[in-house]
Amino acid sequence: MTANRNNTYAFRAPFGKILAFRENGILKAKNIRYAYSERFKKPIAVQPSDSEIIFPEKTPVCPQNISPLLEKMIGKTNLDDFEVDESPQYISIFRPENFNENEELSVIVWIHGGSYEIGCGDLPTADPTDWVKDQNIIIVTISYRLGIFGFLGGNEEKPANLGLFDLIEALKWIKNNIEYFGGDSENITLFGQSSGGDAIAHLMISEGTEGLFKRVIIHSAPLGLRKNRQKMSAEFLKNTQIFNEKSDALEIIENYKNCTPSFLKYGLKAAMPFGTQYGFPPLCNEGEAEERWRHKAKEVDVLIGLNDEETSFYLKTSDIINKYFPAKILNRAIRTTTEIIYGKPAKDFAENYAQNGGNVYLFRIHPRLKIANHFLGAHAIDLPLIFGNESAWKSSGILKNIPWKYIDENGRKLRKLWTEFAQYGKISDDSERPEILEIYKV
Template identity: 65%
Template sequence: MTAQQNIGTHTFHTSFGKILALKENGVIKAKSIRYARSERFQRPVPLESVEHEEILDKTPACPQNINPILERLIGKTDINQFQPEESTQFLTITRPENFNENENLPVVVWIHGGSYEIGCGDLPISDPSAWVREQNIIVVSVSYRLGFFGFLGGNENRPANLGLFDIIEAIKWIKNNIHGFGGNPENITLFGQSSGGDAIAHLMISEGIENLFHRVIIQSAPLGFRHKRYKMSSDFFSKTEFLKDETDVLKITEKYVKFLPSVMKYGLKSSMPFCLQYGYAPLCKEEESLQKWKENAKKYDVLIGLNNDETALYIKTARQGIYAYLHHKILDKIVRKTTELIYEKPANIFAENYAKGDGNIYCFKIHPIVKNKIGASHCIDLPLIFENESAWISSELLKDIPWKYIHENGKKLRSLWAEFARTGKISDDSERPEILELRKV
């Protein structure tokens, strides 16, 4: 575990304003910069200048319900470190401490996952400090509206896809302002995991994103959940209509949960009740999506992939319900089938379609680090990219995996992902971790 040292402050003088940042352990971190504001169920309005020059005591996060399963498997959330904020348009910039003022560093924009319902840009489990130090890049972590506030719409009074509009506004801010932090606005890579990866895939075919970014890294996107969601979204939308004027945001998150069992009839996709919605701005109709990805294939370099045992996170760790009583061989088969259905086949279809449009695309798969009960499940990629031992120390996801294996494999993976972010390519000569399967499509 790295000891904290050399703590201090740094002031960025930018066209957006004077921004105070923390200097610690070889990086400079400008935290919780507000890039826009929004009223409930309204599109974000960009800010023209910084609203304050202070470092916030608590991290703003969209109101949400803590997921006890993920807390057990990934890490406990200290809710005292976060401040519920309905207008949650914030970003954090992490850059190397030692830099030349004239440098133009590649910029990676982190879009967090969490089923479009939980999480925020600033979590200890996605601290990019190690990656920034090693690879001399800038990482911008974005927070956006979630759940009821960002991804459950259906009419002009409660529009769909508001969280996606937040992300677009964040990328515009980065494009316009990152030069003041030493970043290259002509070398921006969007990087997302799970629903964050799904959001990025759809940003590639959204309106209003021309020339905002240049390549994408999509990890563990549940693209198999994107199809035929209209009835479920419409049902959930109508059942929560009575909450739209509730002033207490925490009551809203408590109450909508009661209606989640009612959408179970829609099958596997009901495990992600909040999502992007086709046919509403800034997205096309669902039946147009594959063709639009193909048409846009020459615009963006793509690195897309998954973990070998994605659904094991939920199926093999269940302590109640039917999964708790099944033999491990049966569980293995369920994990394989559901991983293929939700993650692997949709990613391969995406890649083949993209390649037919002459797009530059790589596919990857992460295999188990060591033999353990869960395998290479959903989220196993996070500690590899965002190496932060103290944040993962109590995680059941990494149980029986010595940290040295995380470190050794993670360092090589971070190098490859940074190479892609710089150039859009991964050389055949670049060292690969043993757990990684990688191919150019």
């Protein structure tokens, strides 16, 4: 690693000479392309280069629609910071500027959520700078194909699970190169929230992932929506046959929602029409998934859990639902749907994993404050706790009336616990718990 006058640094890895910049005590090597792809084709790994690899000015992002719900609950998206790229296979690496040269830092790989439809690896609300500085670790973020480009498919022209193949290529890149950034390639933990957590659960049983990671942290994965999706996915694929390799990407994004399957016909699953698909590479058939997880029990450590009232994120933001349903009925619906989609599946996963010799912890996050806020245990309330970054969250609806001091104090303790798990595969009984957290070894 060498510095130059422009406040940049050069990491020399097998992949090439990669430039990073220094900011707030962190070295950031951003938006490194790990693969490229043509539409509806598997990713091809980028080959090493003799020339300097320079980060692009704008963050590449898969074509997608801006979500009004996320803008209301999380915050506005500054479109000037992003560049639409149909081949969005990029990673970013965040590392402390100063550390012992002989030390190998634990590595956490962030896989973002967004219903397999929206988001990217580099958003201000998931900037890992605070975590990296607090706990002296390396965090890598991944961007991958989404929506119709990454998580539909199901025939020769449009293969399924292309987004999973992207993630596998990214993990191979990290495994082969991270030690040249000061990371421990034998101590890699995957961390994901929402569909990112669901993707991690399925990466555990995907072909081609052996030895690529040692532990996983799964937040708010909608595992209750993973089963019996074949008919819905097939109908969605059939409805979108009008879109092909020659269709304009923005036209696809503007119009694909007219083709989504009927909510009434498929129930809760239709709320997340994109997703991983069993029976297509790199995944097994649905009936084999439980057995595959059982086989992984002694290989991969698991930390899995949820927030206390996940679906309040969706139900309490609906003007129609709040108008026609009394609070008592609405609260009951939130509790029921939270358990169906998130709670019971996480508990079942953890218990089955433990019964087969797995090292697994189960947690639940439930902020407790007597304030006017409908979203204290909602989906995504864990993100500001984990990532911090007050300036990115100051306008979010999900934190309305919650003092940042409360988020910061609990967040620091939570980050320390999650880092302990990533480093050692366990959480000591003596480690300080934040008041918002219930956690136990299963």
